[in-house]
Amino acid sequence: MKPVPFDYVQAQSTEEALACLKDSDRNVRVLAGGQSLVAMLNLRLVRPNLLVDISQIESLSTIRQSKDILEIGAAVTQAELKQWPGLAESVPQLSMALPFVGHFQTRNKGTVCGSLAHADPSSELPLCLAALNGSVVLQSARRSRVLNAAEFQTGMLSTACQPDEMIVAARYPISREGDGFAFREVARRHGDFAIVALAAFVTESKIRLGIGGLASRPSVREWDILSEQELDEALNAFAWQLKGSDDIHATARYRRELVRRLGRQVIEEAKSARTKE
């Protein structure tokens, strides 16, 4: 379990990093926290020619809050975000989900944007991005573009990020008055990838539910406020559309069951979190 040989650049600025990505002859990979990437490198699942380390770029190490958006730079670690004062008020769902992201030790180095870039179908941070309809800022030497979560994550470990692009920031919408949130996750073991993760976001008129762990990427449904029976039917339909699959940790049926059962619970929780405000 040792990585293949590769060249390495510790980029000092975003421009430097993007310049490296222009080289289309080489398989270039961006290294931020490395908590997924380096494990894959060690297993030789990923065989880059060049690794561009963006973890020391100062301009990417900031968390900025504007009126509507919390913008998290690509070098910000999960631990930094978790400790960021005011997170529980600004983006309550992130503050609920972050304790489930890996462990204390991996959060110290793993980045928020790195988790989005890795696009694991069971990961919490991409799920929250999808549930909240957040977006990522992609930049290349020639352009910058903003993709919303659904456009960005295209499938299993796959994103719309082009070889010459990298994520420079993630944008999570700020909670508004009257919004309610809840997060729940079932894993076989603490800190593992979720069997099913659920992120609920409820407003006065809408229910949004994001599910991770069933399909090849987080899936979101939005409903008007439904009656109990309508909600049960909607959750059942959602569960069957996602279908899920059997693996060594759970059955597809179990995954669907959690969508039905916990889906209802997290929506109720989010509703009551709302009314409390």
Place this chain on the structure above:
Amino acid sequence: MSAKNTVGSYVGQAIERQEDAALLGGQALFSDDLPIAAGTLHAAILRSPHAHAEIVSIDTIAAKALPSVAAVLIGSDIQQYSDPFITVLKRPIDEWSLAVDRVRFVGEAVAVVIAEDRYKAEDALDLINVIYKPLPAVINPKEAAKENAPILYPEAGSNVLSERHFKYGDPDGAFAKSKHKVSIEIDYPRNSQTPLEGYVVVASYNKFDDAYEVNANFQGPYTVHPVMSRALRVPGSRFRMQTPAHSGGGFGVKQAIFPYVVLMCLAARHVGRPVKWVEDRLEHLTAATAAPNRIIQAEAAVQEDGRVTAFRFVQLDDYGAHLRPPMPGPLYRQHGLMTGAYDVPNLAITNRLVLTNKTPSGMVRGFGGPQIYFAIERLMHRIAIELGMDPLDVIRRNLVASDSFPYRAAGGALLDSGDYQKAIDLGVNDGGLDELKRRREKARAEGKYYGIGYAAIVEPGQSNIGYLSTIVPFKERQKAGHKGGSVSHATIHVDPMGVVSVTADCIPQGQGQATVLSQIVADQLGLKPEDIKVSLEHDTQKDPWSLATGNYSSRFSSATAVAAHLAAKKVREKLIAVAGQALNVTTDDIELTGGKIVDSKNPENFLKFHRVAGLTHWEPGKLPTGMAAGLSETASWAPPELDPPTEGDQINTSLTYGFLFDYCGVEIDPHTAEIRIDKYVTTHDSGKLLNPLIANGQIYGAFAWGVGCALLEEFAYGEDGSFLTGTFADYLCPTSVEIPEPQILHMETPTPFTPLGAKGIGEGNCMSTPVCIANAVCDAIGAENVNLPIYPAKLLPFIDREETAPPQDIALSQRQQTPDGGRAIVGEGNIFAPTDPETVWQTLLDPRHLAAIIPGCQNLEVVGENAYRADVNIAVGPIGGMFRAEISLSDLDPPKSVTLSGSLAGPLGSSAGSGKVRLTQEENGTRIDYTYSVEVSGKVAAIGGRMLDGASQVLINQFFKRLIVRLGGEPIEKPTLWARFLRLLGFNR
């Protein structure tokens, strides 16, 4: 010696460990930390991605051409210097240290690269090209035992290598007479305690002496030493094995390092330099070893009052692809004790040993106990249910009576001592069983799922080295010579300055044995434990050893500890004799205390310890007549109770037998079926506790692994033999969050069979905890049976039998749902092409088009009619690699349907699959429907199990999208009715 010579009392005290400071400070040296000779080279091993395949060819030219590579060895290279490993059964089942002609499990060693460093060695692995011809694999032991199964060793004629029937008492009569017959079938999974330090071997070869030297974290038993030396074709004297003082966990597992020891010896010989190999985690989980999975049909003849009169066990034990010594130990380790803690006079056993295409089984903590106790204690629970009794009453009614020790069990075990009823009283009272029952009542009244489980087991300690000979009939044993007993050694040396050093044959893996030995020796010599320097590195050319040497079968406290006690007594007696002469008093009056050797009648008359020790070195001429000079004593210990198996196949499998009584309360979440252990009480009678701190540590550790086995841990395989748990994200070891703190209760009934009175303590909870939790889960949800590991998805059907049906507008998937999780990847899809079916058909059949459609395809060559070979660069997200692809089209029905079949092979693994493609003419084009089924094996299956489904889908979608683009269309999946409906409503997906 007179009783007047009292000894110290460090034994029995919870003394902090002398090992700890170096470990805590980072100065302790483990195998990989030891200095190596300059010029040492490093090895990496190429392993089979297939569960069963013929090796057609191995091309190592490119790997050997790398400047940093010293050599690449394959099976035919090592055959000239070595022999196959000897096996317990004389059958044509030769295993070499590298695969020869055929691979039989995923992870089997196929080639070894020796290079400047591990990184470069792994670079070379990528360049070795092996062509395999896959064979049908067999994973399920029941299937493997069938006549028409794929056979691993065709020369052996069957995968069932041994079948023996045993009868003790009159089981048939007892069953005929019994009022009730209660039965259960259990299927115990494969698991291992997976030490955090993997295998490490450093080997060198001295060509002038034709001798090998090895330093490895091998843990014994040293019955395997001759296995290694014979494979290397040298006498034991020319195969020197050294083991380090610190090993990063053993749990039995570090026995199975031995094929790699031989392999690295051969590698060192080949390159003429020392070779070092450090096993990595993927290698360890895939290919190190596992406890055998076992299917047991267990049946009890039961009287109206719950009294069991007979047990019948039919066992099918699965040893994986090879029968490595000392296998099939787990099938016989408990043989004398198959009645557990119960007084059951009649017993029938059928033992069958089968091979399958899985990693070879080996020693793992518990060693046969977890499997058989799972059957016995689940059976006792079933008896209670079927007779409408309380499970604890059934247990109590059948226990071996307190006044019957030593008690000869039906199978031959001589239970040394105990008071099982009293231990249960202790557990029930001090553990608070009544309160737990109230908690269950309350929880159930609130609509919760809450259950209580029990387990009462006997924990064997120190194996009879001859028990495995029970596998052959008495006449064969007579011919070969009877085997029994167990020998241990310890040596104590006192230097001229009075410094006491101890060496012994226990090969520690973290159990604190140095500390315990220091307590034992300090007591005899009137010193403090910190005065005793214990060095447990072992060297077969310098230290005494026997077949039994090593760290296994909870051997230490009744074996090596006793040898050290006896050696210390010899030193003590010698010191008393020398001091008696010097102090001019009778030896009966001499005390060794506080670093002094004292005339107990006149405390002013004493010599310091070091003075007396010094006399044996400085004035050997003045020692009492007949006394040897110096002060070094070795003691060996071989308890007489360990006889060879009798003519009637009775065998006292172990020396000591402790008792455990466990119970626990578990709560199952009614929504998620998640399992929470509410309370766990474990009561132990392990005889005299030598160091209660360390004893409890053993219990906590065994318990933690027991919880892991109950709820999390399993080496999982696909039906095709692919291995699915190659990382610690797939093979789930419990963390601090999953392990509750158990309540430990002790009573101490010393064994009469050793002078220290201590029994084994390290394995009991590996045996009792899994079944105790399973019993509680069954009690909670009313399940008749449940197989390990018990995870929520398995319990769901008990909580909610029927799944809510899908809405009518969602087409039901054809996917097969299995309760335990099906493992074949199947899928389906459809796509729309803007051309007529004939054009689609022509495109699919044209190799030029095909080359453009297959993702990452390079240089497609035609190898037959509609058959192609290509190099493809496959990627899913960032993960990718080169594969050799074979593709063929069959069942051609132009232009309607065709079957696409193919296989992939590359460093990331191998895959085979097929898909049916159907073309239907529609308005403005063709609807293409496809179904597929894929099997994936090798590295990607082992580490990416949970993503294989999605990844396969990604690749197949890529194929069809490229087809559509090739046909001049837009790759739009035909939306389902539901998706169209959603889109109408403006939802994003």
Place this chain on the structure above:
Amino acid sequence: MRELKSDRQHKITFTLDGRQVSGDAEPHLLLSDFLREKLGVTSVHVGCEHGVCGTCTVHIDGKAVRACLTFAVQVGNRRVDTVESLSNNEGELNDLQSAFRKHHALQCGFCTPGILMSVEHYLRHNSDPTESDVRDMLSGHLCRCTGYVGMVRAIMETAAKRKSGI
């Protein structure tokens, strides 16, 4: 912008356990291997090389991280601390180490250095943890010997003593 080539050794200078040191590494050399093989810091143990077991945990700039998921070339001019920084030159264990010994929080001791480093970082920012907090933090490590009981006791005791200034 300096590109470090794959086939060359690059000199890395950094602060290790309070001393400035340097060593040579190719870009793909893992920090765990670099510390062990090039600098002789064998107290950094390697258990899984995919970030799950936590055995290799060290501090980089004061934060507990996996050395097996870090490259040597990433630590240039930074501060790396290992378990060897916890005890003094006279061989005295610190309070946490002593508590581990007292509560039998280790058996084989292979996972222990990484765990100690996690705890040291954690306690600096969480001076009054509950047992469940401690178990949550510890879940980033695997120990196969102890069942974690002694560790939890040792950590709770150390936290309480440090908080009360004992």
